[in-house]
Amino acid sequence: MRDYNKLIFELSKPGRKGYRLPPLDVEDKDISEYIPEEFINENELDLPEVTEVEVIRHYTNLSNKNYGLDTGFYPLGSCTMKYNPKINEDTSRLDGFANLHPLQREDCIQGSLQLMYELQESLCEIAGMDQMTLQPAAGAHGELTAIMVIKAYHEKNGDTQRDKIIVPDSAHGTNPATAVMAGYKIIEVKSTENGLVDVEALKAVVGDDTAGLMLTNPNTLGLFEKDIKEIAKIVHDAGGQLYYDGANANAILGHARPGDMGFDAVHFNIHKTFSTPHGGGGPGSGPVGVKEHLAEFLPVPVVAKDNQRYYLNYDYPNSIGKVKDFYGHFGILVRAYTYILTMGKDGLKKASEMAVLNANYLLSQLKDDYNLPIDGLYKHEFVLGGLKGDLLEATTLDVAKRLLDFGFHPPTVYFPLIIREALMIEPTETETKETLDAFAEALKTIAKESKEDIEMLKTAPHNTVVRRPDETKAARNPVLRYEG
């Protein structure tokens, strides 16, 4: 089955059907009685003709060519690939949740509103924030929402000269892209050689044109920004706002809160920290929490409670407006709340502790064979700088590709940009010591191979269903659809 290499279109045969509708039970007039012919497509649809059995076999075979968390270890740095509990899948499919129209009357949707309200409250407590919107569709969308909220705050204060957002050079690519999308210019601030925000450099760039600072803590290197209070003071004294990118929140649950660090706005990646599936790229969810002074700008509606009644509150005259259809990725939010209930205050704290333990343990096993540009205590992830020694021939890409042969998903590679040959490793708390040991062993074997049999790395992977697809060709001569 590994060699299965058909597209669904290549299975099509005229006359086959994979569906059946009940017979039409109202009068069967010709469509032209209802819709003028000028609007009607007279041609056949260009869709395949296949039976249900073929569809099932086809996609089952495709699934076999995929590697998921349930297949094995997935230490993709900054993505928090923790186990996706199965109960979450069941609760999100409960009839009352899955088959509910978003525009139904308030008395028909009390269960969903209550869930959203309780989730808002829980996330506010975890973040140390005062109000929360569940509307943003994903992490990057949460970033955008938060920055737009900050912009609305400055606009209301008449501070329209604040046209710059500061981001560290270690930031995720979404940070600068988001700030530009919200209409800002970017100032990049360098990191120190210890991988932290350079406080002196920050002082030099803030001013009355500073709208805010976007920061992850722990940062993308996995290091805690210990000067966070001072950083917050510098930005606040200049009149700017602090935004917390929650990509790395899995490191600090129940141990520290962005709100206590001085941040004014926060987004969480529900699909990272709160165990919802990554789904091959989505759907995610990116709730945003803010301190009281920013609450009036949140997108509408916000879920509110009045005695025992839950309702959608649109009464936010200074709201930035809407950022997405309806109220957010509700199905994902059900999964996240299921997780929070399952773990509770004690379990969430333990999860972060074990995530940090796993990262530091794995690091201790790899130090001898891989460069560690910055030594110290890491949080939930760490960044290696490629193989040790002068064997520049064996790159991080080779290491990643060779890891596939050992049955592991490789770490994030070549990010953050400030580390040469970066391998960004985030094991998460759901992995056993045995798995970490096996992964470390594989990386050590690869290190050995790099000295003894470099070709083994250069030609890797050897036993995957395809081997190093030609990405240059794909970009130069784009084939973006099947043309028969």
Added chain:
Amino acid sequence: MYPYIPHTPEDEREMLDAIGLKSSSELFSDIPEDVALNRDLNLKPSMSELEVKSYLNNLAAKNCSTSKMTCFLGAGAYDHYIPSIIDHIISRSEFYTSYTPYQPEISQGTLQYLFEYQTLICNLTGMDVANASLYDGGTAIAEAALMAASVARKDEIIISKTVNPQARRILKTYAHNQGFTIKEVEMKDGITDLEELESMVSDDTGAVIVQSPNFFGIIEDLEATSQITHKAKKAAVIASVDPISLGILKKPADLGVDIVVGEGQGMGIPLSFGGPYLGFIAVKKNYMRKLPGRIVGQTEDVDGKRSFVLTLTAREQHIRREKATSNICSNQGLNTLAATVYMVTLGKEGLREVALQSTKKAHYAFEKLIESGKYKPVFDKPFFKEFAIKSDIDADKIIADLRKEDIIGGYHLGIDYPQLNNSILYAVTEKRTKEEIDKLSSVLEGI
């Protein structure tokens, strides 16, 4: 012990020893004292699976689902039938527990279904290129508008008032932050006033956005809209369409449209109280390198085997940072798979039949509801699966009375259009039966 945390006390001890720490609390010694949370979170303690399920079962039971009531509500989210096969395929954990296919060698499953999805969207709309999806129909309009304006190097966007009001609010939010000007074209008899559009379009216009079938279910004249828009240099026509309607309606590409977007929820994705859904975008070739989001392309591996990769990444945030075409990072992955399976399972005949049955049942319902004269049509224009009717009775009372009879009534248009106070928009999909429609009619007659 927690079910998802595997460490035994011995594991913890061994691992701490390897790191050189005495206790787990030392793992957080780098968090300054004035920042550390030195108390428990104010949340409930952990619970067993049985307890969690029972708690959430109770919450879900407080809702009135579309399986218990008969749904005539649409306005952007539709109660179409979802074949069983879809949930079985998207529940394969090789699909749903994977992430963005950064490592193509072990992600061919995801990459191939995205490639198939892109093909299906192109085939349905007639466009040249589709991306691997956007968040939803509303944000797809906003992303399309920003892309079109940036390609045309203009800062004015025109949108029709017959476009879903929610999408218009999203567009305003996005446009305000980027400094674009939004102008709205009035409507006339339930469709875009093309004469007014003609007077508004100028060389400052970057894009004209219309929806067809529009928010009232009425089919707009996309061809005439395109002719008017293209009089302005470089201006793009953006059409938001219901993919189910393309089972019978002409392809937007054949009507001069440059960018097609839409909400894909109707294609096998549950209502789920508003999300997650599926935004799609498909464009003429000249917009290919400006598209937001992920795109999958076909190539060969070192052995010459057909394979698929993420491509044209030079547009994207992780490569271009502040110069990216959008900040979007994720796509709707799993919902894209649901829509793909929907389109191929229904196939050539099935999608047309769903569209035909929806149209015929909607028209039966329309005629039935206005039969006695108590309720009157709001507009007199060709529609697809939604229509508006009005009466002197308060719309909220009608919807409340229908609820007592286990019917989810339509959408009160007065919420967004004051001039349409007490007009209700009803949606009828292929799922509704003659019996259900007749009951709706008799309950309405009794109000």
